[in-house]
Amino acid sequence: MKLFKFLLSFILTVGVFYILDTKIGSAPPIGKFLSPSQGVWQNESDESIDGKIQIEGLKDEVIVHYDEQLIPHVFAQNDADLYRAQGYITAKHRLWQMEFQTHASAGRLSEIIGEKALNYDRAQRRKGMGYGAEVLLKKWNQNTNVKNLLSAYTNGVNNYINSLNQSELPLEYKLLDYKPEPWTLKKSALLLMYMTDMLCGGETDFEYTNALREFGKDRFDMLYPDFYDFDEPVIPTDTDWSFIDVEMTKTPQSELPLDSITSVLEKPNPHNGSNNWAVGPSKSYSGNPILANDPHLGLNLPSIWYVMQLATPEHNSMGATLPGALGIISGFNNHISWGETNATRDVKDWYKIEFKDKSRKQYKHDNNWKNTSVRVEKIKIKDKETYIDSVIYTHHGPVSYDQAFKGNGKKEGYAMKWIGHMAKANSYIFLDLNKGKNYDDYLNAIKNWVAPAQNFVFASTTGDIALWIQGQFPNKWRGQGKFLLDGSNPDHDWQSFIPQKFNAHTKNPERGFVSSSNQHPTDSLYPFYVFNDGYDAYRNRVINDFFRSKEKFNIKDFKDLQNTNFNKKASELLPYMFDNMDVSTLSDEENEILSSIKTWDFNSDIDKVAPSIWDSWWNNLYDLIWDEFETKDVVLEKPFTYQAISMLKNYPNDEFMDILKTPEKETSHDLFLIAFKKTAKELIDWKSENGDYNWQAYKGTYVGHLLQAIPAFSRFDLPIGGDKNTVNAAAKNWGPSWRMIVEMTTPPTALGIYPGGQSGNPGSKYYDNFIDDWAVGNYHSLNFLQNESQTDNVIATQTLTPKQ
Amino acid sequence: MSKNIINFIGTIIIAAILSQFFPWWTIMVASFATGLFINLKKAAVFFVPFLAILIFWIVYSYILSSSNDFILAKKIAVLFPLNGNVTLLMLFTGIIGGIAGGIAGVFGKQCSVLLATKN
Numbered sequence: 001m002k003l004f005k006f007l008l009s010f011i012l013t014v015g016v017f018y019i020l021d022t023k024i025g026s027a028p029p030i031g032k033f034l035s036p037s038q039g040v041w042q043n044e045s046d047e048s049i050d051g052k053i054q055i056e057g058l059k060d061e062v063i064v065h066y067d068e069q070l071i072p073h074v075f076a077q078n079d080a081d082l083y084r085a086q087g088y089i090t091a092k093h094r095l096w097q098m099e100f101q102t103h104a105s106a107g108r109l110s111e112i113i114g115e116k117a118l119n120y121d122r123a124q125r126r127k128g129m130g131y132g133a134e135v136l137l138k139k140w141n142q143n144t145n146v147k148n149l150l151s152a153y154t155n156g157v158n159n160y161i162n163s164l165n166q167s168e169l170p171l172e173y174k175l176l177d178y179k180p181e182p183w184t185l186k187k188s189a190l191l192l193m194y195m196t197d198m199l200c201g202g203e204t205d206f207e208y209t210n211a212l213r214e215f216g217k218d219r220f221d222m223l224y225p226d227f228y229d230f231d232e233p234v235i236p237t238d239t240d241w242s243f244i245d246v247e248m249t250k251t252p253q254s255e256l257p258l259d260s261i262t263s264v265l266e267k268p269n270p271h272n273g274s275n276n277w278a279v280g281p282s283k284s285y286s287g288n289p290i291l292a293n294d295p296h297l298g299l300n301l302p303s304i305w306y307v308m309q310l311a312t313p314e315h316n317s318m319g320a321t322l323p324g325a326l327g328i329i330s331g332f333n334n335h336i337s338w339g340e341t342n343a344t345r346d347v348k349d350w351y352k353i354e355f356k357d358k359s360r361k362q363y364k365h366d367n368n369w370k371n372t373s374v375r376v377e378k379i380k381i382k383d384k385e386t387y388i389d390s391v392i393y394t395h396h397g398p399v400s401y402d403q404a405f406k407g408n409g410k411k412e413g414y415a416m417k418w419i420g421h422m423a424k425a426n427s428y429i430f431l432d433l434n435k436g437k438n439y440d441d442y443l444n445a446i447k448n449w450v451a452p453a454q455n456f457v458f459a460s461t462t463g464d465i466a467l468w469i470q471g472q473f474p475n476k477w478r479g480q481g482k483f484l485l486d487g488s489n490p491d492h493d494w495q496s497f498i499p500q501k502f503n504a505h506t507k508n509p510e511r512g513f514v515s516s517s518n519q520h521p522t523d524s525l526y527p528f529y530v531f532n533d534g535y536d537a538y539r540n541r542v543i544n545d546f547f548r549s550k551e552k553f554n555i556k557d558f559k560d561l562q563n564t565n566f567n568k569k570a571s572e573l574l575p576y577m578f579d580n581m582d583v584s585t586l587s588d589e590e591n592e593i594l595s596s597i598k599t600w601d602f603n604s605d606i607d608k609v610a611p612s613i614w615d616s617w618w619n620n621l622y623d624l625i626w627d628e629f630e631t632k633d634v635v636l637e638k639p640f641t642y643q644a645i646s647m648l649k650n651y652p653n654d655e656f657m658d659i660l661k662t663p664e665k666e667t668s669h670d671l672f673l674i675a676f677k678k679t680a681k682e683l684i685d686w687k688s689e690n691g692d693y694n695w696q697a698y699k700g701t702y703v704g705h706l707l708q709a710i711p712a713f714s715r716f717d718l719p720i721g722g723d724k725n726t727v728n729a730a731a732k733n734w735g736p737s738w739r740m741i742v743e744m745t746t747p748p749t750a751l752g753i754y755p756g757g758q759s760g761n762p763g764s765k766y767y768d769n770f771i772d773d774w775a776v777g778n779y780h781s782l783n784f785l786q787n788e789s790q791t792d793n794v795i796a797t798q799t800l801t802p803k804q
Numbered sequence: 805m806s807k808n809i810i811n812f813i814g815t816i817i818i819a820a821i822l823s824q825f826f827p828w829w830t831i832m833v834a835s836f837a838t839g840l841f842i843n844l845k846k847a848a849v850f851f852v853p854f855l856a857i858l859i860f861w862i863v864y865s866y867i868l869s870s871s872n873d874f875i876l877a878k879k880i881a882v883l884f885p886l887n888g889n890v891t892l893l894m895l896f897t898g899i900i901g902g903i904a905g906g907i908a909g910v911f912g913k914q915c916s917v918l919l920a921t922k923n
Contacts (some may be wrong), residue, residue, distance in 0.1 A: 002921055006914040013836075013911040016904055017829055031904055034897040035828030036864035041897075044869045044876040166827065171876075712883035763876030 023177040033174055040174055042167040043763040047093075050796040054803040055159050057084060057152075062800040063788045064089060069780055070758035070766040073309040073318075075788035079431075080152040082312050083326055085800055087156025087183070090306060094323040094760040095160065096170035097302045099180055100706055102187040102324060105194035106130050110381040112176055113707075118381060122389055123265050125377040126405055128398040129197065132421045133189035139425035140185060146428045150185050153326050157183035171762055172707065191324035196420040198297070199452035200471075202267045202534075203348040206260065207637035209483040213258045214632060222647075223639040226531040227524050229646065232540045234343070234455055234469060234516040235504040237523045244502045244527050251477040252491035257352040257484050260634045261414070263406050269734060270534050271724050272297055273518035274341035275562070276457040277543060278465040283512040285554035289459035289744045292558050293330050293339025296729045297737040299703040301713060301768060303756025305738045309785060310434065317434040318784050320738045320754070327430030330740055332750055332784075335437040335461055337742040340454040341516045343469045344533045347419035347451065349480075349494075351396045351487030355411045360402070363394055364488040370395065396487055397421055415487055417494060419451040419472060439464045439507065446470045447500050455516035461744045467514040468505040469521050473498045476529045498528050513547045515540070517727075537642035538568040538725045555751070558741045563728045563777040564603075565721040570614045571602040573645050580652075581672040590680040605721045606696035615698070615723065616682050621648075621675035625668075627659055641725070695721060701730055703755050703771060705762075709733075713762045718755075720775040728777075739779065747786060751779035808852050811842040815856035815905065820864075831857050831901055832908035839912020849913045850906040857905030858898035865894050 020031025033039045049066045060077035062085045067073065072089050076082035091098065103109055107124030109117035124130075140147055161180050173179060212220045231237050278291040297304055302323075309318040310328060319331015330339045355372075356362040362369040372392045379387040392399040394415045402413035425448075432445035442458045446468060449456075453471020458464070474481070474494040485492040504522045506514055519540035521530060546561055547553070578598060586594065593613060600610035625648070626638045638644075647654055652668040659666050659674070666674070686693050701720050705713035720735070722728035729735055735755070742750040755774045759766035773780065783793050791797070815838045822830035835853035844852055869877045874890050881893040 002914075002917055006918045009907070009911040009914040013832065013907050016907045017832060020900065020904055021829065031900055032828050034861075034865075034900050035823075035831075036861055036868055036897070037823035038828045040876065040880055041865045041868045044872045044874075046872055710883065712879040761876075762879050763872065765873070765875060767875075 028175050029177055032177070038167045040171060043171045043174070043761055045761075045763060047759060047764060047766065049798050052799045052801055055084070055088060055156075055800050056803040057155050057159065058800060058802040060802065064798045064800065065785065065788070065791060065794040066796045066798070067783045067793050068795050069307075069770075071307045071309065071783070073311070073783070073785050073794070075311050078312060079149055082310055083149045084152040084156035084159070086308065086310060086321070086326065087153035087158075088160050088800065089156075089308070090321070090323045091157040091160035091183070093758055094302055094306055095157075095180060096172040097706060097760050098157070098183070098191075098323045099187070100172070101194055102190040105190040105197070106133070107377070107379065110379055110387070112178055112382065114382040115384055118379065118387060121379050122377075122387075122405065125379065125389055126391060126398065126400040127197065127201070127265065128391070128393075128400075128416065128418070128421055129190070129193050130377070131375060131393075131398065132196070132418075132423065133186055133193045135421055136189040136192060136423035136425065137186050139423050140189070143425050143427075146425055146431075147185075149326060149428070149431060150188055154183050154185055154188065170760065175707075188324055188326075191322065193420060195322070196452045198268045198272055199342045200344060200347050200419065202270055202344070203346060203350075203481075204534075204637045205348075205350045205481065205484050206264050207635050209256070209258060210260050210632070210634040210636050212483060213260070214634070214636070223643060224532065225643065227520065228532070228535075228537055228640075228642055230537075230541070231520075231523045232544055233520040233522045234467065235506050235522045235526075236509050236511060238510070239504075239506060239522070241526055246475075246499060246502065248527060248529070249475050249477040249480070249495045251479060252489070254486065254489055254491055257486055259352055259414075259484060261401060261406055261408055262634065264635050265400065265406075269298065271729070271731065271734060272342060273344075273536060273729070275515075275517045275539060275543065275727060275729070276339045276341045276455065276467075277513060277515035277547070277561075278457050278459040278467075279513045279547065279553050280459075280465045280508060281463045283547070283551070283553055284743075285552045286743065286745070288461070289463060289465050290553065290555065290558060290741065291332075291337045291339060291457060291459040291465070291744070292562060292739075292741045293341070293457065294562055294736040294739045295330065295340065295342075296735055298734050299701070299737065299755050301703050301705045301715070301756055301762075302760035303737065303754050305754045305756070306758065307752060307754070307782070311785075311788075315435040316786070318750070318782055319740065320752070325430070326428060327434045329430060330738060331434075332742045332744075332748045333434060333436070334747050336442055337459050337744060337748060337750075338433055338436075338442065339457050339740060341457075342518055343453040343455045343471060343516075343521060344518060344535075345453055345471070345473055345521070345530065346476075346481050346533055347453070347471070347473065349417045349485055351394075351415045351417060351485045351492065353394060353396075353399055353413045353415050353487045355413065358410045360392055360411075360413070365395070366488070366490045372399075394487065396493070414484070419474075422450060422472070424448055424450050424472070438462065439466060442466070443468070455521075457514060457516065459742070459744050461746055461748070464508055465514050466505065466507040467516060469503055470500075471503075472500075473503070473528070478529050480529065482531055502528070511548070515543050515547065517543055532640070534640065537640070539727050539729065542566055542568050542727050555741060555743060559751075559777065559779065561727060562736065562739050562741070565605055565726050565728050567602045567604045567611065567614070567723065567726055569641065569645070569725045570600075570604075570611075570618075573618075573648065574600070574602070574614065576649050577672045580669045581676065582669070583673075585673070589684060590677065593680050593683060594676070603721070604695060604723050604726055606719050607694050609692070609694055611695040611721070611723070612693045612698035613679060613683065616679040617675055620678045620682075621671055624659060624671045624675055625656055627661070628656060631660060699723070699732055701735070701775075702733055703768070704733060715768055715771050718771065718775040736774075739774070741779065747784055750782040750784060752782050753779050807842055807844055808848050811838045811844055811848075811852045811909075812856045814838045814842060815853050815909070816860045819857060819860055819905070823864075829904070831860070832904050835905040835908040836912040836915075839909035840916045841912075843916060844909075844913065850910050853909030854902040854906030858902035861901035862894050862898040865897050869894075
């Protein structure tokens with residue numbers, strides 16, 4: 001009996017220990033997690049931002065002043081110490097996010113969250129994310145200066161990781177029950193790949209090929225024109241291109257393959273974009289250039305941005321950094337300021353590959369059989385066996401689609417050619433940009449930038465403004481890469497690149513301002529082949545009309561413009577709809593809804609109901625026009641919004657207006673009514689379920705934690721207006737991820753804010769403390785300290801000292 | 805002083821000391837040790853270490869959390885979900901620790917019984 005009781009209590013003890021120490025399903029190991037000495041209660045803490053910390057490998061002392069926004073102002077004696085400190089401080093506040101993003105980039109999420117991430121991971125591997133990172137890493141290793149500074153950053157991150165014990169791990173590690181691994185240069189490369197994929201990983205080659213086959217060339221050109229019927233490109237239309245004296249690539253006589261596959265890799269959000277602009281002395285209220293930047297990205301916590309000041313005796317800059325990358329990405333120093341918007345261009349093409357036989361060891365190219373290579377992707381899965389995916393590579397790039405992945409035959413596949421696999425590393429752009437003193441320095445800094453291509457806006461204290469569209473762009477023949485290409489025909493290979501000096505740019509244009517918002521880079525006179533990559537058609541006109549509307553602009557004008565909710569898209573269609581819709585059959589309730597949108601001033605403000613009506617009406621209408629697209633069982637991309645609106649107004653009787661499943665023949669005017677009735681019903685239902693459908697409630701903007709927006713760590717129903725087509729491009733979970741305005745006084749005066757907070761710890765008051773101000777359009781002034789002994793508004797100082 | 809009180813206080817002290825240096829499960833070691841050396845009777849065998857660890861974890865979590873305005877506790881109480889109720893979260897924390905401690909206490913007692921018989 002005693003033995004039995006002993007054994008029973010022993011088994012119970014072991015059992016209780018096991019259950020409380022083991023992650024079960026999505027629940028954390030509950031004893032470990034709730035233990036006050038080791039678990040989540042230890043993350044319930046304020047930041048430790050003072051005192052002295054010894055750090056191995058530092059050469060000199062580094063002073064870190066924190067201001068009341070928890071922005072670190074880092075003063076080092078040399079570059080190696082500066083970037084080591086950047087790595088250390090960033091990891092201190094954002095370690096989990098840094099590692100998670102690079103795991104996501106590499107296709108390693110299954111290791112952390114299990115089998116449900118396997119499809120995602122496979123897609124990342126099939127895109128060649130790891131391959132691209134290794135290409136970049138190889139280039140970095142060839143450049144001693146770049147390599148040394150990247151290594152300093154890496155070591156700084158590891159200094160922090162090594163200082164952690166279980167109780168000090170960021171919360172998410174405890175929740176998912178794993179530990180950080182050492183940071184490496186490759187992880188920094190993977191972060192860059194993550195951004196590259198996000199910003200230039202999109203294309204529509206299969207969709208366009210299908211549309212071409214299904215609808216014919218004339219219809220295709222009408223739905224997806226290379227240019228819209230107005231000109232408001234990034235580079236002003238009066239730019240003289242006569243300096244471009246290189247030959248254009250000739251279009252070969254050849255056939256395009258008209259294949260189709262039923263599903264394609266998930267695309268990055270096509271609305272990832274941004275605004276930036278600068279006014280020169282002639283248009284500035286003070287005579288100092290003023291520059292603004294607001295990148296539009298997914299709204300996440302911890303935020304993609306982390307604000308820092310990085311200074312040595314030689315240079316001193318401040319602005320937004322990307323955790324995992326060196327230097328200031330969007331910011332300013334004492335001489336210049338810079339910012340980016342995405343310069344999307346077709347830099348990813350697909351080639352049909354014909355294999356010699358089922359072994360796929362050789363493929364046809366230039367009438368020869370060439371050898372393939374294989375990259376074995378081992379995907380570790382938590383609590384499961386490792387999944388092995390063999391990806392075949394050709395000289396084009398990875399054969400992403402084949403019989404094992406979304407493809408259709410054993411002897412064919414589709415290979416990706418992507419600028420993201422073609423890194424160069426002659427320099428590290430942000431290191432040089434941060435040190436820049438003038439226009440020439442800026443140009444030298446950015447000129448080796450390959451991808452993702454960006455519209456780099458520039459302003460200097462000496463009165464220059466400029467904008468270069470910088471990236472490495474293939475010099476394509478007319479039509480190349482718009483559709484699926486023939487991988488066996490060498491004429492279909494990328495022939496050359498556009499020489500950097502011929503990239504479109506403008507310096508001190510006569511109109512006195514430069515601007516970009518992901519619209520067409522140039523007008524049709526630019527000699528190189530550029531087609532419509534889904535370019536913005538609304539923000540660009542609002543921004544440029546604003547800068548043409550008066551003589552001088554001040555900081556308040558800049559704030560107002562970044563926060564404008566004027567919905568140009570709605571303003572271009574709604575009046576036509578009101579005039580042409582038959583309202584005789586509307587019920588009282590429907591009439592009421594119609595009258596509330598008829599009085600709308602086209603501002604998508606939070607307290608109005610009209611933007612909600614418009615949003616629903618437009619979505620219903622757009623789906624009705626393109627119902628033909630739903631009936632095809634191939635992947636298709638619905639036409640551009642601007643083009644759809646133009647057809648509704650100019651071709652009301654077009655075949656596409658007909659709804660296939662009704663016997664009647666509809667016109668666009670009929671669609672207005674059908675869509676409106678649907679909307680009225682939706683909104684009435686919405687109201688009975690959720691209450692008033694004002695724009696704030698209906699849109700429901702939220703900033704979600706990186707782990708599938710866990711509600712406990714996310715912020716919902718934010719009071720921010722606008723939609724994806726307004727300058728204040730705040731959509732449901734995506735929008736202005738960093739707003740910056742810099743006036744080039746001496747020293748520069750800057751404002752900045754982002755939807756998040758400096759700390760990545762949900763237990764910190766600095767986790768989400770910027771969100772409320774961001775939502776309502778407030779800014780925080782950036783405390784640009786001139787030297788380490790200046791301590792205005794500094795709340796604490798931490799000294800990093802070399803380990804004795 | 806009764807054995808119950810000695811065991812109770814002893815468990816808390818040992819658990820508190822071990823927790824500073826070793827993983828969370830040292831609360832089980834503490835309860836095991838007191839159960840082994842300070843003999844309790846009947847239900848007290850489980851409930852004294854249960855209460856000791858429950859109180860220890862509740863007080864410890866309260867001290868950590870109150871100094872930070874319960875910012876994280878409120879969020880974790882949404883995560884679990886306990887409707888954002890911090891008190892419930894602390895009670896839950898205490899009960900989890902208590903169960904671990906209580907069971908280990910019972911095991912300690914059974915060990916001592918077995919050892920006593922052998923001797």
